[in-house]
Amino acid sequence: MPLYAKFGPDTLTYLYNIFKHLFVYAALLVLVVYFVEAQRALLLDWFVPLPWIGYLSLSISAVIALQFGRSRLFWVCILLAILLFFTHGEIALSSAFNRYLPLIFLVILGYLSCAKDSGFSAHNLVITLAKICVVAIGSYLVLEYIPAVTQNSLSPIYSFANHIDPRLNALYSPFEWLIVIFILILCFVRFIMISDNNHGALLLAVVLVAMMPAYAAFELHNVLALVLATSFLYAMLKDSFNMAFKDELTAIPSRRALMQYVNTLGRKYVVVMADIDHFKKFNDTYGHDVGDEVLRLVASRLNKVGGGGKAFRFGGEEFVLIFPRKTPQQALPFVEQIRQMIADYPIALRNKPRPKKRPKPVSAKGSAAKISQGKTVKITASFGVAKRSSQFSQFSDIMKQADVALYAAKKAGRNCVQLAKQPE
Incomplete structure (x- = not known):
């Protein structure tokens, strides 16, 4: 999805998603800087007797990346181990190559951040290794020969860094600073575009x-x-957890997450079954792509339910809302609010599929490229509400009661909420 398309009615949700993924890695970075700067003697005392701890941790991470199909993280672990080996001084290197090594690795990281996981077939491993070698050799040649050509034009960067702190010029030359800043910006933009734990870790x-x-x-x-x-x-385990417990299409918790969540509920809660009205007919008329958009829309609205409710995708066009520590009467206003929100949202259908490239504006008096818009339709949903009681204490029984109430809502004309007939 293009970056401009992410900013719309759900901008706050999108920004929260970025912050949520960034927070863990930012906290790790702050923790590292604190210990390295303020507790360096303590760290040296711990790690001098354990020179193998870095290799061991990277080996474990590489094995798990191999099992989880995370080829990029696998290669990063391997390359980090190589970088660690050379910085340990086991093999004597030229001073130039030793200086360039972190920068070469940085460029490779930038490449891997923009690449996709390619799996672990023999063919893909060889291709990826060849690409990494090309990037590494190209980086070395650029670092070796370009700075001499650009030295005079980059002198303002040297002066600026020297004005901030002379130690900055001891770390990197002006040209090297340009590479570092470019890779940092590139990886940050990539993270903004695809806000997940893998890109946060990279x-x-x-x-x-x-x-x-x-x-x-x-x-x-x-x-x-x-x-x-x-x-x-952390990135691999967290993303694997999300794959297992989040619905891939709608990005809300899945049926498996629902069954796990039920085990945490007490003796008082409300179950709401929700179903999109005439969804099969809608799907057959406008196509599965439009049907998927409808599912995402309904899921995003259900996910905003108030009153402490939690939304799950149960399967197909069915969703479940759980209200812990609520009675049906207490949950009803929040369910009505969501029902109305779904019913009031118009969906603009296109006469033609969305073009792969954004159309260029037409130079005319105030006219622009016309997007082929079709008619506007609205969707509705029906809801059945049931509570846990002494007679219906098992979750499966409560679900059946909510399903009966949902059937009653369909029979009553759809786009409404019906309470299950249960003893007080």
């Missing part, structure tokens, strides 16, 4: 690798490798 990797030249001690590089391995593990 962004943290870029920041920490960019910091490595500031710390000469191998033990501190070991700390950074340990933190990155931990962030990769």
Whole structure:
């Protein structure tokens, strides 16, 4: 989805999603900076006797990435281990190559952040390795030969960095600073475009690798490798959890999440079954793509339910709302509000499919490129409400009662809410 398309009625939801993913990695970064700067002696005491801890943590993360099909994180773990090996000084390198190593790795990280997970078939592994080698060799040649050509034109950057702190010029040359800043911006924009834990972990990797030249001690590089391995593990486990417990189409909790959530409920709660009216007919008339958009729309509205309610996709066009510690009478106003919100939302149908590229404006008096808009339709949903009681204490029984109430709502003309007939 283009970036401009993300900003609309759900802008706050989108921004919250960015903040939610960024917070964990920002907290890890702050924690690392604090310990490395304020508790450096303590870290050195811990990690000097454990030179293998970085390799072990990266190996564990690489194995789990292999199992979860996260090829980019797998390659980052392998390359980080190589970077750690060379910074340990096991093999003597030229001073130029030793200086360029973090920058070369930074460029590779930028490439991997923009690439896609390609799996672990022999063909894909060879292709990815070849691409990484090309990026590494190209980076080395650029770092070796371009700075001499651009030295005079980049002198203002040197002066600016020297004015801020002379130590900045000791870390990177002006040309190298341009590369670092470009990769940081590139990975941050990529994270904004695809706000998930994988890209958050890759962004943290870029920041920490960019910091490595500031710390000469191998033990501190070991700390950074340990933190990155931990962030990769968190990213893989969190994304795998989301895949298992979130509905892929609508991005709200799935039926599996519902069954897990039910186990946390007490003795008092309300179950609401929701069903989109005439959805099959709508799907057959306008196509499955439009039907998917309708499902996403309804799910986004249900997900905004108040009163402490929580929305789940049950299957097909059916959704479930759970209101913990509520009676049907207390939950009813919030259900009515959501029903009205869905019914009032117009859907503009297109006569033609959305073009792959944004059309260019036509140069005429006030006229612009015309988008082929079709008619506007509205959708409605019906709701059945049931509560947990002494007679219906099992969740499956309460669901049946809510389903009976939903059938009554359909029979009553749809686009309404019906309460199950249950004993008080």
